[in-house]
Amino acid sequence: MVQETPTDTAAASLATASFLNLAVPAAVVLVVAAVLITVLAVYRRRMNSDTHDAPIFTLSDLRRMRNEGQLSDEEFERARSKLVTQSQRKIADFNPPDLARNRKPADQLKIEPKTPQPPQG
Numbered sequence: 589m590v591q592e593t594p595t596d597t598a599a600a601s602l603a604t605a606s607f608l609n610l611a612v613p614a615a616v617v618l619v620v621a622a623v624l625i626t627v628l629a630v631y632r633r634r635m636n637s638d639t640h641d642a643p644i645f646t647l648s649d650l651r652r653m654r655n656e657g658q659l660s661d662e663e664f665e666r667a668r669s670k671l672v673t674q675s676q677r678k679i680a681d682f683n684p685p686d687l688a689r690n691r692k693p694a695d696q697l698k699i700e701p702k703t704p705q706p707p708q709g
Contacts, residue, residue, distance in 0.1 A: 645667065650664055
């Protein structure tokens, strides 16, 4: 059996204290970094989503409001025009013109008719 000397015990306790002096701040830094990364990821996801461009009213809502007298005909036309413009912009963003340029019209497609195969047998 090995007996520990007071110097061994002091050295061990000094090593433990030294480890704790480094581990606790390192753990705090890692937790803070993880929280910041999570907050930034949520922020970026919200900023990149299309929900901030969503129309407040649908065309049905606008028609109902006009029929109930809440909107004049001029207000209805302005709101409808704005709604249609927003929708067209979203469609244009979704279907870039490059895709349309690369498509060939149906009359330029080369489709070879299949020649009938003679029956075997």
